[in-house]
Amino acid sequence: MPRFSVIVPAYQVQAYLRECLESVLTQSYPDLELIAVDDCSPDACGAVIDEFAAQDPRVRPVHLPANVGLGPARNAGMARATGDYLVFLDGDDTLTPDALLAVADRLKETGDPDVLVYDYARAYWTGETVRNQVADRLAQHGPAPFALADRPGLLGLLAVAWNKAYRREFVEREGFTFPPGYYEDTPWTYPVLMTAGTIATLDRVCVHYRQRRAGGILHTTSERHFEVFGQYDRVFAHLDAHPGLERWRPVLFRRMVDHLLTVYTRPDRLPRGSRAAFLRRARDQYRRHRTPGAPVPARTRVRHALVRFGLHRTYRTLRLASALGRRAGRLRRRALRGLRRVLLGAHYRLQRLLPLDSRRVLFTVEDDGGYGGDPAALESAVRDHAPHVRTAWATRPELHHTLPAATRRLVPGTAAHLTALARSAYLVTDRTLVPGLVKRKGQILVHTPPGTPLAYAGLDLQDRPAAARDTDFARLLEGVDQWDHVVTGDLHSTLTYERVLPGRYRTLEYGRPRTDRFHTASPADVAVLRDCLGVPAGAVAILYAPAPRDYRRSPVRTLDLERVVRRLGPRFVLLSRAPRPDGEPQEAASDRVVDVSAHPDLMTLCLASDALVTDFSPLMCDYAGLDRPIVLHAEDREAYAAARGLYVDPWTFPPGAVADSEDELIEIFAGGRWCGPRATRLRAAFRDRFCPHDDGRAAERVVRTVLLGEFAEPLSVPPGRRRPVPAAASAPETPVVSLPPQPAVF
Structure with missing residues (x-):
């Protein structure tokens, strides 16, 4: 008997099914059976399933004689399952690496609960992956397992079958099955959670929920979206048959109204001209299942009223008014931003007319990041070796806590920042081009490259379009022309940067300031x-x-x-x-x-x-x-x-x-x-x-050269006297483990 029965229904997902099945069979936890159900798919899904079945004995193919839909196809898979736990996965989704190992460990920790709820992330066709926005409800704090009454917030998660593992004995004892039609997960998820005696959570992304550009059911315009009414009728029929679950009726009523509003308001679900009929059906559904005392937040009361009274025209009027209000708000904000830019531009031009302050240094890093890198090491060295010079750091407000107390904090784009940008005699940055900077005569800009150029950089990327992406080489050279000093750590870096980033700057081959900490x-x-x-x-x-x-x-x-x-x-x-x-x-x-x-x-x-x-x-x-x-x-x-x-x-x-x-x-x-x-x-x-x-004094050499003018050549510690801080763990004298000569298969 395997630990997991992974049930994968497949219908017209031939482009994604192979990746789905591979994500299951390559799991580091191999104790599973994969029941792949071909729902009489007209494409090559059946052939793909048979191919995997021929290669791996854990794959159990099921070919249905007629198309029955997602819910009945899952039922067909459950009827053949022998594992301790049921895991559902749609044919276009995937399990994340080591997901079943994490699930198995959590089941063992929590004493094999009836249901284990885990997290998912939406995987978009653009390559972007976004985690579930209410993942905090899966936090593993407090006792586990628990009953739904202890964590009622789980009912607020997406009502789907594939973000949970179900103890098969529990499912069979309670007689749970999937109904036919769209939204088949709704009358499965709520009864299962309400009935489960023990529940546990796993705060880990175990499923990548594919967001297809086209072809998904939820993005298909069809009259079949009206089937959502029948699915909620099944949910409330389950409550009627189990009086002990009556306490959940108000919560489910509110979830139903929110779900109906979602279907009604999404532009890509209901056919043109059917929204009024849908809202009338929603009104009847509201009256039939209305539960007194169901709490409705103030921000959604208007939307619930639209369902309660079936006010389709009112909704269209409110939506038009809301769109006009949003447009007016955007125009107002755009005007204010334009006025702010004009005022700040005038302020910056005025500040550039005032004398430079030779006792002021402004630091910044790429993406207006926090305190770190070569600029941070140089800022610390300025305070140690040139205490008469004031330092300021421009970064986002949420990163101000990373700065030393003695360093002035500036928010990029504010009047204070533009004042420092215009008046500071010294600028230190690892950015190629400082946004908004109009360099003045007498200003000294010290550039610290991000690292040793092992791969192509600068102008050499012109022949590497895949790596260069959208690099604007003309603007790149505009930034280079503003540099006065470039700090490098070795001869290779010096020669490379002077060739691929040609300019009139002076190279300070003094070492890497950021690595000074390795010696101090x-x-x-x-x-x-x-x-x-x-x-x-x-x-x-x-x-x-x-x-x-x-x-x-x-x-x-x-x-x-x-x-x-x-x-x-x-x-x-x-x-x-x-x-x-x-x-x-x-x-x-x-x-x-x-x-x-x-x-x-x-x-x-x-x-x-x-x-x-x-x-x-x-x-x-x-x-x-x-x-x-x-x-x-x-x-x-x-x-x-x-x-x-x-x-x-x-x-x-x-x-x-x-x-x-x-x-x-x-x-x-x-x-x-x-x-x-x-x-x-x-x-x-x-x-x-x-x-x-690299001897722990690179930043000091830069500060003494640029700010104090004390010497032009590096005075480094001899190699024999350099002592970087040792590692915390000692190296083993004997092998830790012995490995077989052939790679292990997981």
Whole structure:
């Protein structure tokens, strides 16, 4: 008997079915059966199902003789299920990696409840992924399992069958089945939740709910949307047959009215000319199931009144008035914004007529971010070595808490910011072009590039359109012409930037100011950082930071992080900084994979880690200054090099051990090669080339040169006297685990 019976009905989803089935069969938790139901689909769905059944014995194909619809097709799958738990998945949706492992662990933790509710994310055809907006209702705080009365907010979640796992014995005992017709999930979801004796939640995205550009039922204009009335009749009939559930009638009545309004107001569901008839049916439904005492928020009372009285013309009038009001509001806001721009422009021009203040420095970073990077290191050095100079930082208000107390906070685009932009004698930024800046004679702009250029940059990207995207090279050179100094860390960076970003600036090859902390931090500081990140004492923390694939619109999966830490054992922890184009946090099935993709300070993560795993990221040049192990891993080397272009191929001049596959990466850490003698020799050669000036005093040298004019050449600490802060965890002398010679299959 398998743990899970995953039921996938398929009808006219041949373009998506293969990805759906693969997402189930490649789960790291293999104890499952996949019941794929071909609902007499006229396309190739049946053939795809048979193909998978021939390759994997866990696939149980079901071919229905006639098309019966989504609900009855699920019933056909349930009739053949033998697993402990039922999991439903539509043929165009997918399970996320390790979803069933997380579900199985949560079921075990909560004592096998009747229903486990988990989260989902909408996956749009553009590549964007957006998590459920009410995911907070799935928070795993408090006792579990529980009854619906303890967490009634679960009724406010999307009423679908595929965001839950159901104990099969419970479903069969209560006789739950899906009805035919549209909105078949409604008379399934509510009765199941109300009847379940034990419920648990899993605050993790387990399903990607595909938002198709065309073809989805909810985006199909049809008279069949009138079937929603019959589905709610079934819900209230269930309440009539079970008096013990009467307490839920007011809540379900309000959910029904909200759902009917959704169907009525969506422009792509009801056929033209049928809205008045729909609202009349809704009025009859309202009167038939009206429940006195059902709470209605003040903001929705007007909408509920429209349903109660069937006021179709009133609704059209109100909608027209609302549209006119919104348009008037937009015009008013546009006029105010225009007036504000005119006034601020006049203010900036006036400030440029006043003398420059040689005791003022303005700092900013890309995207008006918080305190960090080279500008932060230089700002700190200004306060230490030029205390007579005032510093100000321009960033968004929500990031002001990241700034030191002694630094003035400015909001970009305000009068105070424009004053500083016009009057400050010194500007420090890692941006190519400072928005709004009209550089004055006598102003000094110090540019700090974002990293060592291993891949093509600047004008060389003209021949790499996939990586350049929408780069405006004319504006790029306008920004370069404003630079007076460019801070670099090594000769390769100096020569590359002077060629691909040609200008009249002076290059200060003084080292990387942002890595000064690697030499000034103490072991106690490192211990505090690790504790804040949740790294256990004695654990080996691996920072995983691959380069973004900016030539791709969709994310690329480079490592199965859960599998890596599972194979390496409990001593290892992964700090994952894998790029997330959707901005959502990475889901993890264990506490040994820590998502740090949103952490604001990359240097902090370097200090807290014991080793770095990367591919083409310039971070390896910064990290080499720590003299800690670096391991390279990439399975798309040729694709990256072809699309992005490389000045330096790390595989020909590596900073440590090299892995061409996930299993080889596991073996490198398991066998100890990540910190072996050869890796140490490679890292030393890499440091000599890319970290010749990184000694903890780079920011001081820049400040003394630019602000104080004390010297023109770097005065660095001799290599033999440089002592970066050591890693917290010691390297193992023996292999942690032994691996079989062949890759394991999960």
